[in-house]
């Protein structure tokens with residue numbers, strides 16, 4: 001017996017972030033478009049070679065992108081909003097991705113519960129014609145290297161509609177969109193493609209039932225082409241939709257066996273004999289090596305139900321870095337139990353061969369042995385265990401309620417202006433880190449240079465006239481990695497880059513043991529900043545839920561326990577910042593919303609510990625300390641009571657790129673505390689003028705009492721250049737002044 005293997009997508013930024021560098025070179029005018037495209041193709045072809053050499057039978061292709069693969073489908077399908085239609089080619093593509101002077105970009109939001117961001121398609125009644133020439137060209141190139149193994153990845157039509165911003169009722173779009181997909185399949189068929197993967201992750205969402213008729217009618221049409229369709233789902237189970245989904249007219253269905261209850265579902269309902277089951281069993285969302293003793297029994301349960309199987313990663317491997325063997329600075333016991341994309345390919349092949357009856361005893365024993373070594377390497381920490389055991393209700397509460405503590409907190413002008421924390425991470429700042437790492441700077445010299453940055457940043461903020469200042473986060477590579485580097489129980493990688501959006505990447509830290517704070521993490525920089533100004537400086541922390549959601553968590557203990565451990569470390573930091581004189585402390589939780597389970601029935605469980613862990617970190621703050629939190633890319637509609645329960649005095653939100661939707665959700669929900677509804681988009685290089693900001697602010701005061709409103713950008717400014725930041729913030733302060741006078745005059 002032979003069991004086949006497949007992949008559903010691969011990292012695409014390049015092993016050394018070649019695509020990221022080429023993109024940024026192109027945007028800054030240092031690289032021409034031909035060189036950019038050449039770099040992208042080289043990375044793509046090297047990815048194909050890797051998967052081919054690993055022995056994968058059906059290799060997903062076509063997911064490589066210049067910015068975002070959802071955006072690519074908007075372009076292929078002719079879903080180009082009017083404001084971009086006068087542009088063409090790369091200029092149009094990047095305008096849709098990043099905006100252009102006077103033309104706002106498409107909205108960017110989280111891809112399901114991941115830290116990857118996609119660009120939200122906007123679909124109006126006037127669709128342009130589709131153009132699949134790039135898809136066909138990629139297939140042609142892939143076939144040169146992979147032959148019949150090349151399987152085009154297509155973003156599914158219903159998932160596309162489900163994730164889009166629709167200007168017309170969905171029912172009117174189904175037929176024109178279906179026609180476009182039909183044309184694509186008709187164009188692919190003569191190329192000799194054996195099958196196509198159609199990714200429909202929206203099938204795992206709680207509301208998939210509402211779209212049943214669209215799935216059924218669209219797939220009935222697509223099936224007529226006679227090209228085998230492989231329907232791919234991931235990130236959770238099919239839930240109540242399982243029975244009808246497995247009857248859709250496709251030749252193969254992939255399910256995620258690392259999350260949710262798909263195993264129970266196939267055991268209960270069986271699996272159609274005429275279809276192949278794609279068994280997504282190697283976890284594409286985490287970096288731990290497989291445990292054959294846990295996975296092989298799952299395969300043994302599946303095999304009697306269907307023998308027509310394919311073994312594969314649970315989703316695209318874009319969520320993990322390329323290669324764990326490069327992490328030579330990590331302790332060996334840890335490195336030997338890590339598995340990035342390349343290792344996962346081997347695991348897929350190992351599991352397929354084992355399931356097919358081969359006895360790969362040596363491989364299996366070596367995996368088991370590495371886990372045994374690891375378990376000795378990372379023992380539990382008794383101090384943190386005891387602290388967790390002894391937590392009391394009071395530890396989660398501020399000592400006074402919001403209305404009582406409000407008057408004790410620092411007095412500020414109406415509509416206080418502030419920023420979200422980070423200021424430009426210039427190449428100068430990054431070079432400092434490179435030099436320190438190479439030993440060309442001592443720690444003292446490095447600190448001194450960081451302090452110079454802080455001093456400049458404070459001066460600039462004072463000149464602009466902001467009310468609440470920040471130190472600028474120059475000492476941080478990233479808001480999560482930085483804290484990971486300071487906490488024991490966390491490991492961080494050298495090359496473990498993963499795409500977050502466009503050219504931007506992160507190196508998610510790895511939680512491998514109990515988390516302990518060994519010394520203050522942010523107090524030095526806070527003190528430096530506060531010593532330079534009379535204005536209040538915010539202490540700046542990354543919250544426990546974000547730490548866990550943007551790291552690779554352990555799988556041996558619950559996420560709640562890991563979040564509480566981190567919360568305790570942050571709690572100590574809050575106390576230290578207060579002792580150092582901080583009147584305002586911001587605990588960022590941008591990932592709180594994204595971590596929400598895809599199925600509503602699991603929301604309560606998550607929200608309960610997520611909110612509690614935030615409260616555990618903030619609960620120690622004195623009444624007079626103002627606690628801020630910040631969230632971006634969030635929809636609050638359904639979770640207002642949970643946001644309220646965080647009990648943060650001030651909440652700053654991303655707002656302008658989503659057309660004030662977040663603000664409306666908060667006001668409709670009757671949010672009672674202070675809100676900084678972001679007044680301009682920080683992910684676009686466009687500089688907002690005073691008028692634009694004023695109009696955002698007016699929307700704010702039309703919806704919330706003035707005394708509840710703060711004025712700030714959507715998010716941190718680290719990805720921007722100083723030349724963009726300074727005029728933007730000046731507009732912001734200017735707009736605030738105008739509004740203060742207006743509201744003063746009207747007595748609002």
Ligand SMILES: Nc1nc2c(c(=O)[nH]1)N[C@@H](CNc1ccc(C(=O)N[C@@H](CCC(=O)N[C@@H](CCC(=O)N[C@@H](CCC(=O)O)C(=O)O)C(=O)O)C(=O)O)cc1)CN2
Pocket residue numbers: 115425427430431433434476477478479480481500501503504505506507550590718719
């Ligand atoms: N973890 C996380 N997730 C998040 C966010 C976030 O801030 N953190 N924000 C939201 C949006 N996502 C973002 C993700 C990444 C970046 C970002 O700016 N990433 C930087 C990397 C940050 C970093 O680690 N920088 C290193 C530099 C690493 C580097 O490139 N070094 C150069 C050398 C230095 C140089 O000359 O530039 C090299 O290795 O070649 C540092 O500061 O030290 C990038 O891709 O450019 C921004 C937003 C949502 N998710």
Ligand code: MET
Pocket residue numbers: 420421422473479540588590630632715716717718
């Ligand atoms: C992604 S949220 C970012 C918050 C952080 N304090 C910053 O300003 O960069």
Ligand SMILES: [Zn+2]
Pocket residue numbers: 420590630631632714715716
């Ligand atoms: Zn943010």
